[in-house]
Amino acid sequence: MSDRTAVLFALRDDPSLVVRAEDLGYESVWAAEGQGKTAFGKLERWAVHTDSVGLATGIVNVFGRTPATLAAAAATLDEHSDGRAILGLGVAHPGVVETFHGLPFERPLLRLHEYVELVRRYLCGDASSFEGEFYSPERTSFWDAFEPVREEIPIYNGALGPSNVRLTGQVADGWVPNLYPSDRFEEAKSWLRTGAERAGRNVSDVDVAMYVLTSVHEDPTVARRAAAEHVASYLRDVPGYYGRVAAEAGLEDDVTAVCDAPTAEAGTKEVSDAFLDRVAIVGTPAAARDSLEAIREMGVDLPVVRAPGGVDAAWIERTLETFAP
Template sequence: MTDRWGVTVPLDGLALAEQRSLIERLPDLGYTDVWSAEANGADAFTPLALASAWAPRLRLGTAIVPAYTRGPATLAMSAASMATAAPGRFALGIGTSSDVVVQRWNGIPFDRPYQRVRDVVRFLRAALEGQKVTESYETFEVAGFTPGVVPDQPPPVLVAALRPGMLRLAGREGDGAVINWLSAEDVRTVVPHVHAGGANKEIVARIFVIPDVDAETARGIARRAIAAYLNVPVYRAFHEWLGRAERLAPMWRAWREGDRKGALAAIPDSVVDELVVHGPAEYCREQVRRYVAAGVTTPVLAPMGGGDPERVLRAMAPAG
C-alpha cells in the first residue's frame, strides 16, 4: 500500500496565478504530491515551481516532460533547478510523448523513441550528478556540457511507459515508471515488466477521475478524451497489447473514416468505465485504491470535465 495521494497541476478552471490558495491547502486535505503534465497547456516546470513555494510540504513531479522538445542540456538545467529549489522533493518524469506533440506541433522528427528516451536518461544521470559530459549517444551528441547547477540530491528519473520494451527500460535504467490510460486491472499487467529491473521501483499512475457526476454526463466527457488519446498510434498500440482491440476496433474505424460522432458512439461503456473513474466520490476513492492494491505506489488524480476545482479536490481527498 501507499501513503501518497497526488493530483495533476495546474488545476483546471482557474488561471495559474489564481491557484495559490488551493495549492496551499492541499497538504491539509491529505494530498502529498502534485505532478504536472505537458501537452498544449502549461509547461511542465512552471506550475511545480509555484507549488514548491506555495506548499513546501508537497512532493513535485513531471508526468511527463517529452524527451524530444528540449535539448538534453536544457532539460538537465530545468531538472537541476527544480531539484535545488525543492531539495529531496522533486522527481523528473520523462517520456516519448507522441508523434502529435513532437512532430506535428513542434516540428521535430519522432524518430527512434525508445532509443531517444534511453539516451536522455543516460545523459541526465551523468549531468544531474555534476559530471562533465562529452558523449556520442545513438540519437544525439553532447560535447563538453558542464552543469552549472548540481543538486545535492539528484532527483529520481522516471520513464513514461506503455508497452513491455519501455516498461523494462523504466525499471532497468530509470527509478520507475509513469503510466496512464489504463485500468486498475491493467496495472497488474504492466508492473511486472518494471519490477524486472528492481522490486522497489516507483510506479506513478495518472488516474482520470470525474467524481459526483451522473454516469451519462461522465461517460460523455470521458468518451471525448478517450477518442482524442486512443487514436494516437502509441496509445492504440498500447490498448491492442492490453487486449482491447476487438472492443475498440469500431471506434478506430469510424475515426479513420472521419466520422468523429460515430467514433465517440462506438466506444463501449465497459471501456469508458475501465479507463475513467466516475461516480460518487467515495466510490471513486475506492477505485483509486484498487490501483494502489494492483501495484501503483503514487496515484495521481487527473480530474476531467472542468467544474469547481475546490469541490473536486475536497471530494477526492483521501479521507473524503
C-alpha cells in the same frame, strides 16, 4: 496499505488548487506539458505558493529539450523549491514531436536511454565526456557557480509498450502508465520486472505511479459522460498508442468504433461502459474511494489521480476532496 496519493493537474495552472492539494495531504502535484505552457514554468509558480508537496513534470518529452537544458531546468526548480522536484519524462508521439517540434520521431527508446544517463550526469557534476548516438557533449557538468541542491532527482518514465516499460525497469526511478487496462497491468508489471532484473535491480525499487482517470459526480451518468469524452479524445488525438494498448486488451472493436466515428461527439458515444470500467474510476465519491483502494491492491504504489479534461475548477476540487489521503 499505504495511502500515498498524488494529483495531475494536466494543463490547468491554478495555484489555489495546488495549495488545496498540499493542505489535503497529497504527496505530489504533477504538471503536464503539451503544446502550450511549460511544465517547469507552472511548477516554478506553484513552488512559490507551497511548502512541502512534491513538484513533478508529468510528462515532458525528451525531444523538446537537450538533456543539459532539462537538467538545468530541473536543478533550478529543485533549488527554488528546497528539494521538491520530480522529473517525469517520456518519448511522446509523432503528433507532438514531428508536427509541433518539427523533429523526426526516430529511435525514441535509444534517445530516452541516453537522455536519462546524461541528465543524471549533469545533476551529479560528472564532467567526463559522453559519446552517444544522439548526444555527444564534451562536458557534462554545470558551471562551478551553479551546484544543484540534490545530485539525484527522481526520474519517472511515462511508458506504455513492452520495450519502453522494460527500459523503465532498467534506468528509471519510477514508471508512469496512463489509461492502462486494469486486467493487463500484471503483464505490464512483468515487463517492468524483466527490465529491472537486467540492470541487477529489484522491481520494488521502481515506484509505480499510475495516472488514474477519475470522474466523480453524484450523478453517475454525468460522470460517465465526462470520462467517455476524455477517453475518446485520447484515442482520436493520439492514434496508435492508447488505442494499441486497449486493442491488445481485447477492446479493439471499441477503439475502431471511437476512431472511425465521424465526429468527436459521435466518438464519445462509442466508448462503452466496459471500456471505462477497465481504464478509469467513474461514479459517486463514496464508490470512487473504494475503487482507488482496488488500484492500490493491483500493485500501484502511487496513484496519480486526475479529473477528465475540460472540467471546471469545482469538479477538480471535488476530485481532490474525494481522494484526499
